Amino acid sequence: MAPGDVLDAAQAHGPAAASRAAHAAPRPAWINLVPTADVVRRAAAVEPDAPLAGVPFGIKDNLDLAGLPTTSANPALADAPAATSAVAVARLAAAGAVAIGKTNMDQFATGLVGTRSPYGACACVADPAYVSGGSSSGSAVAVASGVVPLALATDTAGSGRVPAAFNGLVGIKPTRGLVSTRGLAPACRSLDCVTTLSRTVGLGRSALAALVWTDPEDPWSRPRPPHPPAGVATTMRVVAVPAGPLDLDPAHAAAWDVAVARLRRLVPHVVEVDISAFLAAAKLLYEGPFLAERWAGFGHLLDPDGPHLDPTVRGIVARGAAIDGASVFAAQDTLAGLRRATDGTWADIDALMLPVTPNHPTRAEVAADPVGVNRRLGTYTNFVNLLDLCAVAVPADPRADGLPYGVQFVAPAFADDPLLDLAGAWCGEATPVPPVPGGxxxxxxxxxxxxxxxxxxxxxxxxxxxxxxxxxxxxxxxxxxxxxxxxxxxxxxxxxxxxxxxxxxxxxxxxxxxxxxxxxxxxxxxxxxxxxxxxxxxxxxxxxxxxxxxxxxxxxxxxxxxxxxxxx
The missing domain is CATH 3.10.490.10 (Gamma-glutamyl cyclotransferase-like)
Structure with missing residues (x-):
């Protein structure tokens, strides 16, 4: 995004106006808000030539913001303000962005529906009968409803991409470790990613540029290599789609066909690949011993039980207490085999386009089967971090019934820049291909x-x-x-x-x-x-x-x- 475009976004969604809109908005999208007077004061202190000067942003409430509590949608944690801000929050602020408040989420970042919060369920901005997607539900609704142009989210299993798809947004999930997770309440520590939600690829990309940093105090942080890995092309021209039928509801299937036709007009080469190994890896996250990592991260907060805990989240994660170490190592071995099985897929392609979800459930459908419906939503997102890939969700043509519909582009680790170029081209924000350097x-x-x-x-x-x-x-x-x-x-x-x-x-x-x-x-x-x-x-x-x-x-x-x- 050009500096002028960033300033346009700031002017259209100024910090003071965003703060007032957030205070007036329905509460399910927000858990805690920065007082408007503080927002105005912080905005006045921003250097006018900062990369994100004056851009207001929301923060998923599992990331620390100094002075406000980090609840992870658990009211029992609402009385302890954070002493310092998470690294990601601090880096956006250093780039000139202004924090407006903390957004609602599926409790402990465990869910893809946006209904698992004692603070209330978030709904799709296009139709309140349908879920917003989660776990970054409040961040998505805050952006999609126009309160802020940018929000921080997280994406361990699809928690940023699913609500992006359900609300017509861009959800950027970078390569694991590029953005520090220090100051993030863990869901799955080895897989957690801080991500962004925005209406444009350009603004998300500008935010990501500010966020990327090798943090010496974060053991999961890793540096961006000076050049893409050998198999990653700087310009993506060959994009794959799954071979064979997909598990999609009829309305989603029709929208997917439209998206594939659009892709064929966008890139020179569209090929089909077998994604069975990717789908097998996806099942390991919640249906295998990797659930133990969630128990290790926040299991101590699940007792004693009470109204402050979402019963579905508690029931899922409590199973992690019984998982033994041998099972975890066996699952890691299985995952290594699946990773090797998928390696060959990238040999002749640049990126893989997939649906973000198989369907868009109603809130009533989630209430009737909270575990089953949520599990299905992760079919095409759960594997990305397990297989060390990067991804970006982008809006596609809406479904025939008018609901937002999104697809995702997935690529190997450290392919973030060319992947964002591809996403930008999809959204009509194409980045010019740089000329061949002299010499x-x-x-x-x-x-x-x-x-x-x-x-x-x-x-x-x-x-x-x-x-x-x-x-x-x-x-x-x-x-x-x-x-x-x-x-x-x-x-x-x-x-x-x-x-x-x-x-x-x-x-x-x-x-x-x-x-x-x-x-x-x-x-x-x-x-x-x-x-x-x-x-x-x-x-x-x-x-x-x-x-x-x-x-x-x-x-x-x-x-x-x-x-x-x-x-x-």
Whole structure:
């Protein structure tokens, strides 16, 4: 978001006006509010050129704000004001944002419905018969109702993305550890993420830029690498959707079909992938021994029982007391296997688009089956932190009945920046693709130099960065060459290739890196001009046509990676 856009957001939702609106708003969205006089005083002290100067924000009430209690929606904790603010809260304030108050939530951040709070149930802003989603329910309602443009939330199992989808918002769940969780009351300490809710990707991104920091006092904090990991492209052009049917209610299924059609108009390549391992991982969070981590985090607050405790939350988390250590380690082993099973999914795609939820339940449906309905809502969100992924929920076209509908883009850890570019493009806030820096060249690779394959270290050692994934024009074929050493293909312009082309990766390398690579290219391979499916010409690996005489044509596999898998 440009600085002017941030200031526009601040002017449209000034701190004093936001504070007055919050005080006048229905209480279920807010648990505690900063006095308006204090808000005005804090706003007056903000440096006018601060990145988020004057932007009012809400804070989910499991994050500390100095001077107000942190209740986690437990009234028994309402008498102990926090001495200091959570790191995330303090960083937003340092960037010029002004805290308005603490928002309602599913108690102890355990729930995806927004109804599990002694302070009252939050409803969808479009229709009060439907749930708001949770656990960051109050933060979502505060933003969606226009009281504040920005709110802090958390997302352990989907607690930020679900209410974003149900209220037409952008919910950014960054890579675990990029944002400090010091000052956050834990739900699942190893999985907790501080997230943002906003109406635009741009404002959420500006907030995230202020939030990201390596906290030496947070053992779960970790630094953002200077460059994306080797398999993460700086521009996302290949997006996957699930292969086969999904567990969606009819209205959600129709909206999903509309979203997929929209995606096909947005990105050059949409492919289908098997998501069964992702869904299996999702079930571990509440249906397996990982529930013990919630008991470890706040089980001591569940006794004695009383009206201050939500009975559904207490009943779920109390089961964690009986989980033994052997079961936890067995579950970790299962998760490691599922993580390995999903690793290959990212080899040829940049991101995965999924529904956020299978349905949008009514408050009556949740009341009739509070555990079952909530469990189903996490079908497509629970796995993200377990598998160490980042995600952003974005509004899609509303359902036929007018209810908000959202999808999410998911990508590997530390793919946050290009993922937000993709989300921005989806929302019509496209970020211009930066030009190739001076002193660098683009290089298309179709074989052993691709991400994760045997010769890829030659590119990364030369300072290469994966720019984007693409396919060639239809004029090319791919052959498995009879060469010693590492198995290698040859890309040849024959004029009769398949309509869908051959998969390539386009890497950005400094000129000296390209020069160093030249000495490592054996005959019959060399560098030449490769035409991509969008008509772009880039330098790339090509093979002399004579080498195909005793080579095997593997073009029908579509990529060298698929050809290798076929003979593995």
């Amino acid at each position: 660098s060249s683009l290089l298309a690779v179709a074989g052993a130099h691709m991400s994760g394959l045997a010769l890829n270290p030659q590119l990364t050692a030369a300072g290469g960065v994966l720019r984007y994934r693409a396919r060639t024009a239809p004029a090319y074929r791919l052959f498995r060459l009879n060469v010693p050493g590492v198995a290698r293909p040859g890309l040849v312009r024959t004029g009769d290739g398949p309509a869908g082309g051959v998969a390539v990766e386009v890497w950005q390398l400094p000129h000296q890196g390209v020069g160093a690579l030249l000495d490592l290219i054996p005959a019959p391979l060399g560098l030449g001009r490769v035409e991509l499916d969008d008509g772009t010409l880039v330098t790339g690996f090509l093979a002399e046509e004579y080498a195909t005489r005793d080579a095997t044509d593997v073009t029908h596999h579509g990529s060298w990676r698929a050809a290798l898998a076929a003979v593995a």
